[in-house]
Amino acid sequence: MTTSSKRAASHKEQQLVQENENEDYDEYVYYPYYPKSLPDGGYEYVQDPQKSEEYEQSSEQYYDDQVPNNSAPSTIETYSIEGHPLYSSSSKLPRIEIPSNNDIKIIITEPSPTPLDESEPIHVIETNPINKTALTRMKSSKKIPTIETVEIPSSNNNNINRNIQRDLTNSSVNNWILTEKSLSTSSDSIYRNEPTASIVSEKDRVRVIVRIRPMIERELENQNDPQTVLRCEGESSIIAEGGQHNRRFTFDNVFDERSTQEEVFRYSGIKRLVDLAIEGYVTTCFAYGQTGSGKTHTMVGPGGAAIFRMDENYRTKNFGIAPRAINYLFQRLREKTQETNSPYYIRVAYCEIYNEQIRDLIRPENPDNLQVRGSIQDGFYVENLYQTYIETIDELLTILEEGELNRAMASHHLNDTSSRSHAMLSIQIEQDLQDYDDSQQQITRQGKLTFVDLAGSEKVKVSHSKGKQLVETNNINKSLLTLGTCISALSDPNKLNGHVPYRESKLTRLLADSLGGHGVTLMIACISPSSLCENESLSTLRYANRAKNIENAPLVKTDSKENVINRLKLEVRKLKDENYELKQKLGVQTNYSLPRIKNRNHDLGSQASIHSSGSSDVYERQDTHGRLNGMTTQKIRSHHEILTRENEKLARQLHQRDKQQQGQSNGKRVIVVEDDHPVQQLSSPNNRRIIRTYKNEPEDEILELVRRPSYTTRYRTVRNRYPDEGSPRRRTTTIVRRAPETIISQDRR
Numbered sequence: 001m002t003t004s005s006k007r008a009a010s011h012k013e014q015q016l017v018q019e020n021e022n023e024d025y026d027e028y029v030y031y032p033y034y035p036k037s038l039p040d041g042g043y044e045y046v047q048d049p050q051k052s053e054e055y056e057q058s059s060e061q062y063y064d065d066q067v068p069n070n071s072a073p074s075t076i077e078t079y080s081i082e083g084h085p086l087y088s089s090s091s092k093l094p095r096i097e098i099p100s101n102n103d104i105k106i107i108i109t110e111p112s113p114t115p116l117d118e119s120e121p122i123h124v125i126e127t128n129p130i131n132k133t134a135l136t137r138m139k140s141s142k143k144i145p146t147i148e149t150v151e152i153p154s155s156n157n158n159n160i161n162r163n164i165q166r167d168l169t170n171s172s173v174n175n176w177i178l179t180e181k182s183l184s185t186s187s188d189s190i191y192r193n194e195p196t197a198s199i200v201s202e203k204d205r206v207r208v209i210v211r212i213r214p215m216i217e218r219e220l221e222n223q224n225d226p227q228t229v230l231r232c233e234g235e236s237s238i239i240a241e242g243g244q245h246n247r248r249f250t251f252d253n254v255f256d257e258r259s260t261q262e263e264v265f266r267y268s269g270i271k272r273l274v275d276l277a278i279e280g281y282v283t284t285c286f287a288y289g290q291t292g293s294g295k296t297h298t299m300v301g302p303g304g305a306a307i308f309r310m311d312e313n314y315r316t317k318n319f320g321i322a323p324r325a326i327n328y329l330f331q332r333l334r335e336k337t338q339e340t341n342s343p344y345y346i347r348v349a350y351c352e353i354y355n356e357q358i359r360d361l362i363r364p365e366n367p368d369n370l371q372v373r374g375s376i377q378d379g380f381y382v383e384n385l386y387q388t389y390i391e392t393i394d395e396l397l398t399i400l401e402e403g404e405l406n407r408a409m410a411s412h413h414l415n416d417t418s419s420r421s422h423a424m425l426s427i428q429i430e431q432d433l434q435d436y437d438d439s440q441q442q443i444t445r446q447g448k449l450t451f452v453d454l455a456g457s458e459k460v461k462v463s464h465s466k467g468k469q470l471v472e473t474n475n476i477n478k479s480l481l482t483l484g485t486c487i488s489a490l491s492d493p494n495k496l497n498g499h500v501p502y503r504e505s506k507l508t509r510l511l512a513d514s515l516g517g518h519g520v521t522l523m524i525a526c527i528s529p530s531s532l533c534e535n536e537s538l539s540t541l542r543y544a545n546r547a548k549n550i551e552n553a554p555l556v557k558t559d560s561k562e563n564v565i566n567r568l569k570l571e572v573r574k575l576k577d578e579n580y581e582l583k584q585k586l587g588v589q590t591n592y593s594l595p596r597i598k599n600r601n602h603d604l605g606s607q608a609s610i611h612s613s614g615s616s617d618v619y620e621r622q623d624t625h626g627r628l629n630g631m632t633t634q635k636i637r638s639h640h641e642i643l644t645r646e647n648e649k650l651a652r653q654l655h656q657r658d659k660q661q662q663g664q665s666n667g668k669r670v671i672v673v674e675d676d677h678p679v680q681q682l683s684s685p686n687n688r689r690i691i692r693t694y695k696n697e698p699e700d701e702i703l704e705l706v707r708r709p710s711y712t713t714r715y716r717t718v719r720n721r722y723p724d725e726g727s728p729r730r731r732t733t734t735i736v737r738r739a740p741e742t743i744i745s746q747d748r749r
């Protein structure tokens, strides 16, 4: 490291070092460098040889879980189905492959040319209203493998209701499903079944789907001949071959390089999660995989936030699973509201875990490092995380866009737009139920749908991360290692004597309910097909393979309406006090009354103001049975919504003012750039144009980019056209993007 480069180390980096210096440094066994102060006030990273070795080992540990290079391919035993109604002649019997390695389940692949020579029941029964048949084995095997998925080649008779049931005489045979290939005419969806039915059993296995992304430029330019080492077989198998490993994996669904965003959305099972969240379950969809494997692409769309700036056609085609699921959620809520005549309330929170610190993505001015707390009622949750009620899809998409913009990003050798944090978008769906269970008890159902876009694991040797990025990488790998350990422990209770180390990272604490808890979970494993990423992809597949053995015990989350109201009252009081303080700091005239609002569901008449003294009796209107009035709860939520937005706005104003003052005191001029570009098609989906604009700005000025989320701008006209659909106050706020490092480091020179 040269002296000038030492000095040019960014302000953020220095902050990070200072933070680390305050900690007990030995905790960072994953980090082989330590900051050493220089006489001129700067610092440099010095490598600790002892820790380097330790680090190498621990960093590699994440990838250690691989099939050894010299492992022999699994032997395949072949079985057949006898007397299957679709195959009257023996020459057309479908063949079942059972790798002797007990991990992989039965797959019926193609008609077997060989007739049966011996038959022995395989303890699996197919109940068929037309013709009851049993699967039979050709060879006897000492151990009956666990059967999970069966595929049968498409038939002409699609109306046959095939239900494969569990054979209760054999406990090693788990629940298994018959995946019938449909005769859909769409080229995308041919042979796939759309997972439907929001039925949830007492035990619900974590569903796992895998997506292989297409090769990217860097992989295609691979000098040793670009090579694909993974291929999909059918809609649920992935075969690793051609490289150092030879193995087949089976999942709930697999998607190859050609799969579209719509196809992944439709066949992933996410709709089931949305439906269950509406019914009051806590559901989670999380994307897992190596850096650059396509997690953000699959969850949000190409380039993350960049997609919100694309034209409508592009967005419609390329939006990822989260915006599509949000669209589906609103569609279902509209239908449900009509059916039940009872409103739903949506509450949103968005945060990221960056370097083991939790940051608010809706209100980035919130103090960094929010704490994870645990309670019997709520499990683990983020304390003081900003939550806002929203009413329309565009508000929610705006939050998603804002959050994506605020997320920590970096460019490294493996991905130009790499997310450096785990991001969690939580959408809570509340519904007040009257006369629940025929009792007089008033209940609020609190279903939740959470999208988690994990940061990607990364080999430092390949990504060439240095300095601040190296710290990030260590923290990412460390938390993913803990996640992997939890997955291993949950999938095999004999491991770690049944202990699941949730508490070892913030990520695993927050995912505790989704993995082995009371939630319903979908894991999306993302992988690259390239031989360059073979080990990492195999590692992802093996973790995904384990995750599908995890069983949750889903429960509908409810709370008494009274508790919900009391909590909201407290929050309203806190918000009001906070807003009062913010206004005072800004020198704005304080006003205790809330603006009048018009509610879309019911005409609430005049809106009473809330008194900051905490007297919230104004909400406690009761009906003749002494139950809390429906309008009462609606009103408190509306007030909460207004106050959160006011709070966001004031906090931002204060943050901007502080920034400007800070800039002036350093003798620099602060320029506030209003970025409200019209929606347009960007040259490349990954073109984070905003970042590039920054880099071209004059060096002697500090720039603060105030950016209006494109969605808000775009939907303004829609709102005007349908004013009744509007929330009490439209989310018209501007957001402040975290200033990029380049500018901050200029400030330090």
Ligand SMILES: Nc1ncnc2c1ncn2[C@@H]1O[C@H](COP(=O)(O)OP(=O)(O)OP(=O)(O)O)[C@@H](O)[C@H]1O
Residues within 6 Å of the ligand: 212, 213, 214, 216, 289, 290, 291, 292, 293, 294, 295, 296, 297, 298, 302, 303, 415, 417, 418, 419, 420, 454, 455, 456, 457, 526, 685, 686
């Ligand atoms: N299914 C896909 N089709 C086309 N391109 C894709 C696909 N998946 C990923 N990509 C491209 O691959 C690159 C990396 O994807 P992405 O940023 O989503 O990876 P990631 O897993 O989120 O990485 P990180 O963990 O570093 O944030 C991007 O250029 C993205 O557009």
